[in-house]
Amino acid sequence: MTAATDAGRAVADAHRREWAFVLAATVRVAQDLDLAEECVQEAYAAALSAWERDGIPGNPAAWLTTAAKRRAMDAIRRERTFRARLPLLVEPEEAVDELALDELDKPDEGQAMDPEDVIPDEWLRLIFTCCHPALAQEAQLALTLRLVCGLPTPDVARALLVSEQTMAARITRAKKKISAARIPYRVPRPAELPDRLTAVLGVLHLLFAAGHTAPSGPTLMRTDLADRALHLARTLRGLMPDEPEVCGLLALLLVTDARRVTRTGAGGRLVRLEEQDRSLWDRGALAEAHELIVAGLRGGRAGRYLLQAAIASLYAEAPTYEETDWPQIVALYDRLLSLWPSPVVALNRTVSVSMAQGPAVALAQVEALEQEGRLSRYQYLPAIKAELLQRLGRTDEAAAAYRQALELTGNEAEREYLAGRLTGQEAGPA
Structure with a gap:
C-alpha cells in the first residue's frame, strides 16, 4: 500500500513538474502533437504500475521520456508498415506533401544559429512552437495551456471564460487543423518569433493567473505555476529585451506576485488586499517592477501589460488601501480600455470607480x-x-x-x- 501511494505521488509530482519536457521530447520523435500527447499519457499511466513494482527511478523525467518516445517510435513503425503493405491507399499528393514538410524543416541557407540555441528554455521553445500563426489565437492559447502547461480542460475553460464543452471542442479542432494542414513541429526561427509573441505573452499571463489564483482545487494558489510563469517571463526578457510588452509582462507578474505571502492567512484563508500586511510584501520585486514600468512608460509605447503593471504598482505604492490614488487608477484603466476593450478590464475598472x-x-x-x-x-x-x-x-x-x-x-x-x-x-x- 505504501509503495502504491509513493508511486502515485511520484507520478503526480512528475506530471506537474515534467509534463512539458516529456511532451517536447516526444513531439520531436512523433512530429505530431496528438500522437505525442497520447504517448505521454500512456507513459504516465505505465509509470504507476512500473514504479510501484520496481521502485521510483532516480530520474523520473528520463524514465517517462524514454517510455513515451518508444511508444511514439512504435506507432510510427506501425504506420510505415501499414503504408508499405498498402501502397495504393497513399495518394501521390500525400507523398508530395511529405516532401514539402521535409523542406519546411530544413534550416534556411546561411542561418547563423539553430533556433533551439536561440530559445534556451525547453518550456519556452514548446510554447513558441505551439503558438503557430496558422491557428486562431484562441486556439493557440487553449492548445498551449492544455498540452504544454498541463492545465485540465475545465481550468483552461475557466481561464478563457467559455464552457468546458466549448473548450474541449476548440482544442480538438486545433489538433485536427494541425494534422490536416500538416503543420510541422518545428521550433520557430529567430525571424519568426515576433509574429508569435502576442500569443506567447498571453499564455504566460494566463499561466501565471492560474497559479496566482487556481481556477479549481483546495488552495488559493498554485505556486508551481506562478513560479514557472515568472521564470519564463524572465527568460523571454533575456531573449527579447527590447520588446516593451515583454518588460511589461515581467513587471506585471513581479508586482502581483510580491504580495504572495500575505494573500492567505491561517488555514489557507483568503486575505483581501485591504487587510494584507504591506510590510511583508517583497520590496525587491516591487522595486524591479517599478524600474521596468518607468522605463517602459518613458519609451512612450505602453501596451496592455505595461499599463496593467502600472495599475498594480499604484496599488502597491499606497501606504494603505484607503490612500490608494483611485482617480489615477481609473485614468490608467481608461487608457487600457482604449487599447484593449476587454470586458474583464471594464469590470476591474469598476472597483476603482467605486x-x-x-x-x-x-x-x-x-x-x-x-x-x-x-x-x-x-x-x-x-x-x-x-x-x-x-x-x-x-x-x-x-x-x-x-x-x-x-x-x-x-x-x-x-x-x-x-x-x-x-x-x-x-x-x-x-
Whole structure:
C-alpha cells in the first residue's frame, strides 16, 4: 500500500513538474502533437504500475521520456508498415506533401544559429512552437495551456471564460487543423518569433493567473505555476529585451506576485488586499517592477501589460488601501480600455470607480456589463456586484449575488470567503 501511494505521488509530482519536457521530447520523435500527447499519457499511466513494482527511478523525467518516445517510435513503425503493405491507399499528393514538410524543416541557407540555441528554455521553445500563426489565437492559447502547461480542460475553460464543452471542442479542432494542414513541429526561427509573441505573452499571463489564483482545487494558489510563469517571463526578457510588452509582462507578474505571502492567512484563508500586511510584501520585486514600468512608460509605447503593471504598482505604492490614488487608477484603466476593450478590464475598472466615485456609480457599470452577457461565466462579476450592493445596504440582493458567485467559483479558498460574506461571518468595506 505504501509503495502504491509513493508511486502515485511520484507520478503526480512528475506530471506537474515534467509534463512539458516529456511532451517536447516526444513531439520531436512523433512530429505530431496528438500522437505525442497520447504517448505521454500512456507513459504516465505505465509509470504507476512500473514504479510501484520496481521502485521510483532516480530520474523520473528520463524514465517517462524514454517510455513515451518508444511508444511514439512504435506507432510510427506501425504506420510505415501499414503504408508499405498498402501502397495504393497513399495518394501521390500525400507523398508530395511529405516532401514539402521535409523542406519546411530544413534550416534556411546561411542561418547563423539553430533556433533551439536561440530559445534556451525547453518550456519556452514548446510554447513558441505551439503558438503557430496558422491557428486562431484562441486556439493557440487553449492548445498551449492544455498540452504544454498541463492545465485540465475545465481550468483552461475557466481561464478563457467559455464552457468546458466549448473548450474541449476548440482544442480538438486545433489538433485536427494541425494534422490536416500538416503543420510541422518545428521550433520557430529567430525571424519568426515576433509574429508569435502576442500569443506567447498571453499564455504566460494566463499561466501565471492560474497559479496566482487556481481556477479549481483546495488552495488559493498554485505556486508551481506562478513560479514557472515568472521564470519564463524572465527568460523571454533575456531573449527579447527590447520588446516593451515583454518588460511589461515581467513587471506585471513581479508586482502581483510580491504580495504572495500575505494573500492567505491561517488555514489557507483568503486575505483581501485591504487587510494584507504591506510590510511583508517583497520590496525587491516591487522595486524591479517599478524600474521596468518607468522605463517602459518613458519609451512612450505602453501596451496592455505595461499599463496593467502600472495599475498594480499604484496599488502597491499606497501606504494603505484607503490612500490608494483611485482617480489615477481609473485614468490608467481608461487608457487600457482604449487599447484593449476587454470586458474583464471594464469590470476591474469598476472597483476603482467605486472608491473614487462611489458604489452606486460602479454598480450601474457592473449591471451594464451583466446585461451584455459576455461575463456570464466569470465569477468575479457577481462577487463584485455583491460587494457593491452590500455597501449600499441592499443586503437581500447582495446575498443573491454572493450565491451566484459561489455557483461559478471552483477554488475552495474563494468559496469559503464568499460563503463567509454570504452568512455575514465576515465584514468590512469592499
